[in-house]
Every structure is written in structure tokens, then in C-alpha cells.
Amino acid sequence: MTTETLVVLIAVAVVILGGGLAYLIAKPRRELPPPDVMDELTEREIEHPELREVDLDEVEELEAGVLEEEPAAPAAPTLERPETPQGRLARLRSRLSRSQTSLGRGLLSLLGGGDLTEDQWEEIEDTLLAADVGVGPTTELVTNLRARLAAEGVKDPERAKAVLRDELLGLVGPSLDRTMHTTGDDNLPGVVLVVGVNGTGKTTTVGRLARVLVAEDRSVLLGAADTFRAAAADQLETWGARVGVPTVRSHEGADPASVGFETVKQGIADGVDVVLVDTAGRLHTKSGLMDELGKVKRVIEKQAPVTEVLLVIDATTGQNGLTQARVFGEVVDVTGIVLTKLDGTAKGGIVIAVQRELGVPVKYVGLGEGPDDLAPFDPADFVDALLEA
Numbered sequence: 261m262t263t264e265t266l267v268v269l270i271a272v273a274v275v276i277l278g279g280g281l282a283y284l285i286a287k288p289r290r291e292l293p294p295p296d297v298m299d300e301l302t303e304r305e306i307e308h309p310e311l312r313e314v315d316l317d318e319v320e321e322l323e324a325g326v327l328e329e330e331p332a333a334p335a336a337p338t339l340e341r342p343e344t345p346q347g348r349l350a351r352l353r354s355r356l357s358r359s360q361t362s363l364g365r366g367l368l369s370l371l372g373g374g375d376l377t378e379d380q381w382e383e384i385e386d387t388l389l390a391a392d393v394g395v396g397p398t399t400e401l402v403t404n405l406r407a408r409l410a411a412e413g414v415k416d417p418e419r420a421k422a423v424l425r426d427e428l429l430g431l432v433g434p435s436l437d438r439t440m441h442t443t444g445d446d447n448l449p450g451v452v453l454v455v456g457v458n459g460t461g462k463t464t465t466v467g468r469l470a471r472v473l474v475a476e477d478r479s480v481l482l483g484a485a486d487t488f489r490a491a492a493a494d495q496l497e498t499w500g501a502r503v504g505v506p507t508v509r510s511h512e513g514a515d516p517a518s519v520g521f522e523t524v525k526q527g528i529a530d531g532v533d534v535v536l537v538d539t540a541g542r543l544h545t546k547s548g549l550m551d552e553l554g555k556v557k558r559v560i561e562k563q564a565p566v567t568e569v570l571l572v573i574d575a576t577t578g579q580n581g582l583t584q585a586r587v588f589g590e591v592v593d594v595t596g597i598v599l600t601k602l603d604g605t606a607k608g609g610i611v612i613a614v615q616r617e618l619g620v621p622v623k624y625v626g627l628g629e630g631p632d633d634l635a636p637f638d639p640a641d642f643v644d645a646l647l648e649a
């Protein structure tokens with residue numbers, strides 16, 4: 261071999277080796293699979309990639325987000341578990357006494373000092389009237405109190421307080437039937453019609469009553485027969501949804517009687533225990549609308565008897581609340597009263613006045629803005645809270 265041939269051979273070898281090296285450097289390196297895939301690879305598979313069951317291209321696509329993830333199933337709504345009604349008044353009692361202090365303190369301070377002068381008896385009367393007890397019940401209470409304190413020769417403030425408690429309790433009516441009638445006859449649902457002026461807390465009350473019933477393991481259906489305002493139906497639906505209770509509703513301006521009818525019809529078909537129907541109470545002075553309320557009840561009763569008509573009254577409206585009570589009482593047979601916003605007034609005597617006015621018992625009281633701040637009314641607890649001050 262000549263020297264020239266040797267030089268040519270060396271040059272060819274250098275070119276080949278250089279090209280190979282350049283190819284190796286330029287070749288994209290395959291990354292190691294991510295750690296979780298690594299976990300699945302055995303040592304043998306790492307040494308012999310051809311044996312791998314995991315396709316690295318697929319892994320890369322996954323990394324690049326090419327393969328779409330399975331959409332997550334929608335989370336089931338978490339239902340609230342409402343508080344049982346039994347313990348509620350105990351929890352809310354302080355709100356009652358807070359709102360009643362002027363009445364309780366006023367009476368006790370006067371009665372604590374032995375024999376009363378005429379002026380002091382007048383002061384007692386004024387205190388009762390200022391607390392919205394009403395003229396008739398106030399006169400009755402003062403007359404009875406005077407007679408008993410004199411007859412029993414009461415001088416001791418503790419004894420005077422006990423007599424006052426007894427007399428107040430007598431006025432509140434400890435033996436009135438305060439059960440809410442929610443059981444229908446012949447396998448029909450109980451039907452509760454909730455009426456009252458707008459803004460008194462009617463829709464809130466329907467929502468809260470649904471919670472009371474759910475806490476007692478009763479099945480419930482709501483009817484949004486307040487069709488004046490779409491928002492009222494939305495509000496009701498939201499209340500129900502929180503505790504898994506459905507709502508029957510229609511469009512704004514629909515006939516409230518037909519919504520009531522459809523709700524009870526569905527309640528019967530679904531076999532629910534109780535149907536609660538919210539109604540519109542706008543402009544209670546307009547006879548047309550009040551007639552309409554009467555119609556709602558009549559039409560509902562083509563399906564099933566109404567077992568309870570609850571009138572919602574705002575305790576802070578005083579005498580105006582009594583006027584409302586009177587008007588509603590003329591249109592539908594009110595069977596129970598729900599007194600809302602009792603936490604916001606010192607005029608707790610309205611309980612006594614409104615019962616007298618309608619001859620119907622207060623069955624529930626609203627004592628706050630929380631979802632379970634509606635308590636069954638208990639006369640003894642009420643009077644005790646009144647005199648706690």
C-alpha cells in the first residue's frame with residue numbers, strides 16, 4: 261500500500277467516525293418515564309425497552325396533555341342536617357329575654373316594693389300597654405294581680421313575682437293546642453298554607469318549617485304560590501334545596517291557586533308527608549288579592565284538605581300586625597300564628613294581644629335570622645324569659 265493510499269484511507273475513516281459521533285450527539289435523547297411510570301417498570305424492562313408494556317410515546321402524550329382526562333363526576337350536593345325543634349327555644353331563650361327586659365324589669369321593679377300606690381298601678385298598666393299586651397288583657401291582668409296580692413297579703417317580692425308569673429302565664433294560655441297539624445287523613449299529605457303580608461318573614465318561615473319537618477324525618481314538598489315576584493320562588497327553592505326538599509313553581513304572574521293545586525297534586529302522587537304552600541300577601545288591604553287567597557285554599561281543597569293555615573306576623577309591627585291578623589282571619593280560617601322577629605322587639609306582649617284578637621294560638625316564634633332560629637312556642641319558657649331580667 262502506497263503512502264497516498266494510506267492517507268486516503270485514514271481520511272475516509274475520520275469522516276465516517278466524525279459523522280457517527282455527530283449523529284449520536286444530534287440524536288434526541290429519550291427522557292426517562294416519569295417517576296410513577298418508573299415504579300411500574302421492572303429492572304428487566306429498563307434494560308430491555310422492547311419488553312415494556314408501557315408505551316413511552318403514550319406517556320409523552322399524557323405529559324403533553326394530549327390525552328384528555330376523564331371528566332370528574334359532579335360532586336353530590338351536601339345536604340344540611342337541621343336542628344331538631346325541641347332544643348331550639350332553650351338555645352334561643354336569651355334572645356327572648358334580651359328583647360323583653362323592659363317589660364320584665366319594669367313590672368318587677370314596681371312589684372318588689374310592697375303595697376303599691378294608685379300611681380304605681382298605673383305605671384304597671386302603662387308598662388304592659390307599651391309592650392303591646394293590649395288594653396283588654398292589660399286591664400284583666402292588673403285587676404287579677406291587685407285582687408290576689410291583696411287577698412294573699414303578699415309583701416315579699418319573690419312571692420309577688422310568683423303571682424305575676426302565674427297571671428301572665430294565664431294570659432298567654434298554657435293549655436292552648438299549639439301542635440302544627442301536618443298529618444293528613446286517608447294517606448293524603450298534611451297541607452300547610454302559609455299566609456301573611458309581604459316582608460313579615462313568610463317565605464323564610466316556610467323554608468324554616470321545611471327544616472323542622474326534615475329534622476323530624478318527614479318528607480316535604482314546597483309550593484311557591486307567591487307568583488308576584490320570581491325571586492320569592494327562587495328564595496323558596498334555595499331553602500328547600502339545602503335540605504333536599506323539592507319545590508313546585510311556575511312563572512311570574514301565574515295563577516297562585518293553580519300552583520297550590522299542582523303542588524298538592526304532586527305531593528299526593530309522590531306520597532310525601534307534608535306539603536307547605538307559600539302564598540303572596542301583597543297589599544292585604546286590596547280585597548281582590550284577599551279574595552284570591554280564599555280561592556287558593558278552595559282550589560287546593562279539591563285535592564286534599566288544608567290541615568293548617570299559619571298566619572305569619574312580624575312582632576315589630578305592633579298594632580299594624582293586629583290589623584293584618586284581623587283582615588287575614590276574615591278571608592281564611594287561620595289555625596295558628598307564627599310570630600317572627602321577636603328577637604328584635606321589646607314588645608313581646610304582642611303574643612298575648614294577637615292570640616286574643618284572633619282566638620288562635622301562637623305556634624312558632626322567630627328569634628333570629630339563622631336557618632334554625634324558629635322555635636315552637638312554649639308559654640312557660642316565654643313568661644320565664646320575660647321575668648328573667
Ligand SMILES: Nc1nc2c(ncn2[C@@H]2O[C@H](COP(=O)(O)OP(=O)(O)OP(=O)(O)O)[C@@H](O)[C@H]2O)c(=O)[nH]1
Binds near residue numbers: 457495626629
Ligand atoms: N331578626 C329576624 N329576622 C327575620 C326573622 N324572620 C324573618 N326575618 C327576616 O325578615 C326578612 C323578610 O323575610 P322574607 O321571608 O323574605 O319575607 P316575606 O314575607 O316572605 O316577603 P317576600 O319574600 O317578599 O314575600 C328577611 O331578611 C328575613 O331574614 C326573625 O325571626 N328574626
